Each structure stands twice: as C-alpha cells, then as structure tokens.
Amino acid sequence: xxxxxxxxxxxxxxxxxxxxxxxxxxxxxxxxxxxxxxxxxxxxxxxxxxxxxxxxxxxxxxxxxxxxxxxxxxxxxxxxxxxxxxxxxxxxxxxxxxxxxxxxxxxxxxxxxxxxxxxxxxxxxxxxxxxxxxxxxxxxxxxxxxxxxxxxxxxx
Numbered sequence: 487x488x489x490x491x492x493x494x495x496x497x498x499x500x501x502x503x504x505x506x507x508x509x510x511x512x513x514x515x516x517x518x519x520x521x522x523x524x525x526x527x528x529x530x531x532x533x534x535x536x537x538x539x540x541x542x543x544x545x546x547x548x549x550x551x552x553x554x555x556x557x558x559x560x561x562x563x564x565x566x567x568x569x570x571x572x573x574x575x576x577x578x579x580x581x582x583x584x585x586x587x588x589x590x591x592x593x594x595x596x597x598x599x600x601x602x603x604x605x606x607x608x609x610x611x612x613x614x615x616x617x618x619x620x621x622x623x624x625x626x627x628x629x630x631x632x633x634x635x636x637x638x639x640x641x642x
C-alpha cells in the first residue's frame with residue numbers, strides 16, 4: 487500500500503471522488519500544511535491555522551498508479567483559482583499536492599507541467615506542491631460525509 491494526499495477545495499466532494507477510484511482502499515479527510523497541532527474544523531475554517539482541507543488516500547499501486555490519482559485530482563477541481571473552489575474561499579480551500587517522497591514530488595511536478603501546458607485549463611495552474619508534513623484527521627462527522635448525509639454533491 488502507498489499514500490497520497492491532496493487538497494482541492496472542500497474535502498467532502500474530493501473524498502467522495504477518490505472513494506470511487508478502483509485501487510483506493512481508504513480515504514480520510516483532514517487538515518495539513520498548517521502550523522497548529524490538532525486543529526479543529528472551526529479553527530481551520532476561520533483561516534488562521536494555515537491548514538488546507540485535504541484527503542489522505544491509501545492505495546494499491548499495483549491497481550492504480552500515483553499518476554492516475556494525479557489525473558483524478560486535476561479533474562475534480564479547478565486548479566487555476568487561488569484559494570477558491572466554487573463558493574468556498576480562503577487558504578483552507580487551496581489547491582495543493584502533499585508528497586510523501588521524492589518520487590511523488592517529481593511525478594507531481596511533471597504532471598503539473600504537462601497539465602499546465604496542455605491547454606486544458608484557460609488559466610495557469612496555481613496548485614502548490616509541497617512535502618507532506620503534519621496531518622490531522624478531521625472530526626468523525628466529516629468522514630464519509632456525503633454517504634452519511636445521503637447526498638451526492640455539495641449544494642451550491
């Protein structure tokens with residue numbers, strides 16, 4: 487098994503997207519990239535901790551590659567808007583790839599360059615790529631939120 491971690495706006499929809507990927511065995515929502523230990527949802531939403539809402543993924547690289555997960559990441563949000571996804575705005579909703587090793591870092595940078603030069607997006611990609619640091623699991627009520635609430639997408 488291997489890990490991946492992405493921030494692509496509100497973590498509920500991103501979590502649901504990655505749960506549907508064959509080869510992904512677990513998806514957990516949480517907070518990363520900030521400077522406060524064990525931050526709460528309320529603190530992260532206030533925008534004062536530096537954290538991004540993220541999904542942490544366990545996957546089988548024999549079934550789904552990290553590159554394929556990057557393709558899902560690029561396709562599930564708008565990586566050209568700084569600190570904003572849909573109606574959500576603030577640094578906690580930033581587009582970010584947190585990498586666990588040098589191979590992931592190189593793959594993420596190569597994927598970003600290729601996607602940016604492909605013309606798929608009309609504006610430049612602003613996604614940050616950073617080594618994974620501390621990660622804090624979000625509160626239980628955020629885990630698998632769409633299924634718990636019986637919804638398929640966030641209301642706009």
